[in-house]
Amino acid sequence: MVALAQQVLSHALHSNTRSSYNSAVAHIHKFHQRLNIPFSLPVSADTLCLWMADSADKLRYPSIRAYLHGIATLQTELGYPNPIQQSPLVWRMFKAIKRLQGQTVARKRLPITVNILHQLDSHIDITNPSHLCMRAAMWLGTCGLLRAGEFTSKHHGQTPPLLQHLQFYDKSSFIIEFKRLSSVVPHYMSLNLLASKTDTFRAGTTVIISHPRAIQHMVQYLLTRPLHLSRLPLLVGDDGQPLSTATLVRFTQSLIEKAHIPNSHLFLGHSFRKGGATSLHEAGNPDSLIKTMGRWNSFAFATYIETSLTTLIKAGLSMMKADKPAHDLPDSFWEAMD
Secondary structure, three states, X not given: OHHHHHHHHHHHOOHHHHHHHHHHHHHHHHHHHHOOOOOOOOOOHHHHHHHHHHHOOOOOHHHHHXXXXXXXXXXXXXXXXXXXHHOHHHHHHHHHHHHHHOOOXXXXXXXXXXXXXXXXXXXXXXXXXXXXXXXXXXXXHHXXXXXXXXXXXXXXXXXXXXXXXXXXXXXXXXXXXXXHOOOOOOOEEEEEEOOOOOOOOOOOEEEEEOOXXXXXXXXXXXXXXXXOOOOOEOOEOOOOOEOEHHHHHHHHHXXXXXXXXXXXXXXXXXXXXXXXHHHHHHOOOOHHHHHHHOOOOOHHHXXXXXXXXXXHHHHXXXXXXXXXXXXXXXXXXXXXXX
16 A cells, blocks of 8 residues: 555656656765765755755755755655755755855847748748758747747657647638648648646647748648658658757757847747747737737746837836926927837
């Protein structure tokens, strides 16, 4: 019965999280070995404080925090007290390390908006099947508000979307068979994601893409593929393997440089999702709709939306309309503002 309970409990964490927590145990184990101290569970709060002090110049504080939670989770599952809750000194030591190291500046990601994609289209070689694949992937990512890892392969062994996970529909929402794509213009398409960050129970999520250019580019790409092999990956690289995130990011950055758009290195895999949210916002869509289309459980997506400098300046100037003396300004001033 105990073994069964432990087996059920093991499913509480994703395999990637469990692997990260195992790394925490390995790191603390090596700390014991260097000091010639026998390692055993539970690890005391005092030992954790010594380990954190020793790791302050070896690990960044986010890693230390993750390792702390790893140890705490393991000990709790084994029936031992949670060392973080047991001793306030453990968390105070962590806060001290965080202050010493300073706040980590997150790597900025610029949004790949629909406007940017239009600029990149002119640099696509339409005679190159690889370019057609990349173009279809870029438009799919932005217009579907997708994380790069949801439609490309981030690591070996990951199963990306297959051809059978993409469907095209007419205006009556009837499915259009792939063999008819050369003669019928789809009204929208859907992509079935078997797993995503917000799909906790892995029930699958369907993403709707209706942007005509995204559909057109996907159709043009698919017409170069053997569509009868539905179990093949949807997006395939030059090597015949599933398109990797790194390959797509490198290609996109190269086009951004050709288009003379600055800071190409700041356009990364998450830029497609961010660009989709920004594009919807710029088109005047309400936050509730952006939240739904991006599959967000909260309004945290607001941090994804990039507001242009021009918009910020106009917003600041608009406050002058509420300033009574400002009404003395000539009409030509307000015309210039608009």
